[in-house]
Amino acid sequence: MKTPSNHRSLKLLILAAMALTVSMVLVACGGGSGIDEGASNEDVPTAEGGEASGKVTISNWPLYVDPGKDGSIAEYQEKSGIETKYIEDVNDNNEFFGKVQPLFSQGDAGGRSIIVVTDWMAEKMWNLGYIQKLDHDELTTVFDNLTDDLQSPAFDPEREFSVPWQSGMTGLVVREDLAPDIKSVNDLFDPKYKGKVTMLTELRDTVPLVMAGDGVDPNESTPEDWTAAIDKLQKAVDDGQIRRFTGNDYVQDLAKGTVVGAIGWSGDAVQAQIDNPNINYVQPTQGCSIWSDNMLIPVGAPNTAAAYDFMNFVYEPEVQADITEWVNYVSPVKGVKEILEKRDPAIANNKLIFPTPEFTADCFDQPSIPGDEAQQKEIEQQFQDMLAG
């Protein structure tokens, strides 16, 4: 930057970059990747069972099990003798899909025996033929203990390819001392809370609740209903009603009181309440959205016998009780409540962790976006463009 010759070299650099751009245009004439046509789940294999041994790799979301040396993964390793590599590399369904898709589309699981994704993503991967069928004979512990309400979700009525890891509710998380009258999703649109409301950046969490507020049944919804709900959100954004869209970080905003009402997750509310009793999960008058994150065995997964073994292990009520105690989401396993009643009554009696049928009476399964692929893309794009202001 100091001498004339340096300046000349900067000019040269820019010229070189431009020359490169031009040459790239010329080179780019060739190439182009082939199309991977006819992806479907028609001929996906069933994961093989048998005696479990060797190594297993599991991809899960962060903070979804105690990964420490006294945690459930260490316990599994010790009990089974299977070398378990537990990686927390799922931060977001779409992002994870983008990461694994190039491998999965080639029938390569990238060394993963189990992955954990949310219902709609599980359905999407299954429809693309990336996921193996499950042999229920290998999963006796799982199906003996799976709770009744999770036996046949809309996206996989026979649990042909998915086993729930944890479930949860999306509803309202409210500062009850500052906004005691937020009871319905529609209350978030009340002008008196202008600029003190947040919603989730996850389209499938936020939009169905907004829709339900307008009396639309999310599971019977049309693409037009989704567009209308996003239009409603857009208007609220333009009016300054919605402060921002968030991931888990709405909890800090609630703790400080800069936000008084949010669309959020039940598990976060349990955690936040420990630090600030004024933060409470409120079941929306329209009901909540119920979702699960599911264990799947991708096509090309190594050591599927160990994958089955691990699934059975986490469905043992004693093991699951440890997981529930640690993560505070809704457990998909029967008999956990009874164990925790003795060990940790506060958790056993928390209706966010063990919701009663009355508590979730109006809730709905988190829906997939309706319509064909182009319509789905359009809805996703509309939502993202709203987020980009």
Add this chain to the structure above:
Amino acid sequence: MTSLRQRLIPYWLLGPGLLWLLFFFVIPMYFMFELSLKTGSLETGYQLTWNWSNYADSISEYSTQFGRAFYYAGAATVFSLLIGYPLAYAIAIKGGRWKNLMLFAVIAPFFTTYLIRTIAWKTILDDSSIVVDALKFLHIVPEDGRVLATSGAVIAGLTYNFLPFMVLPLYASLERLDLRLVEASKDLYANSRATFFKVTLPLTAPGIVAGTLLCFIPAAGDYVNSTFLGGTKQAMIGNVIQSKYLVINDYPVAAALSFTLLVLIMLLLMAYIKFAGTESLMGEEDEVK
């Protein structure tokens, strides 16, 4: 006569750097450019269709976010310069034996990660924080107003995060400033103001150019500050690119946007150098020597 070997030495020295550039800049750039002209989806694969409309569409659709990115980055650069120049001047000229300690203080925040530093600003600018109370008291922020989740917060975050990139080059050029020239100026009856504008500022112009570039270029592509400190109307082009890549999985448009950003920055940079960084400006210091 120099031997062939001697003449080859510069190329050997350049070799590793050039290879690095080739593998980690030129080749990825080529693939990104190719990708930006494709159509298709992640599931079905992308085919090269010379789809230039990826550019036209994305530029017209996201001109707001492009504009915002340049506006925020520009504002942050100006504020960095206004804060950074006196700071660098104080350290370089008046620092004395505290020079190194003060320089260390400028760099010290880098010992914490970028993300943590940005999130810390959420606490600093929080609705009920002392800072915001003070701003309200001074009527800079209206009584029912807020700072967090506004453009002001994003610009503040960018300014803070890129300030060291401004201070260090400024310091380097101020440190080398020949104080005898300042004395000479005063001897010739120039007042402090004239001395500053006629002597100090022109001599440190290369530092200003370097600092503003180091500040502006990364700030224009940033998305972290607007994610955490912005609200619903503060997304920059970096946020759009991030969501196109990771949420929508629309790689061609994301690549087109990235390329457009690159070209726009390059054009701005060239215009800027043409305006501010003429040969005489860059070379003045040498003539003085």
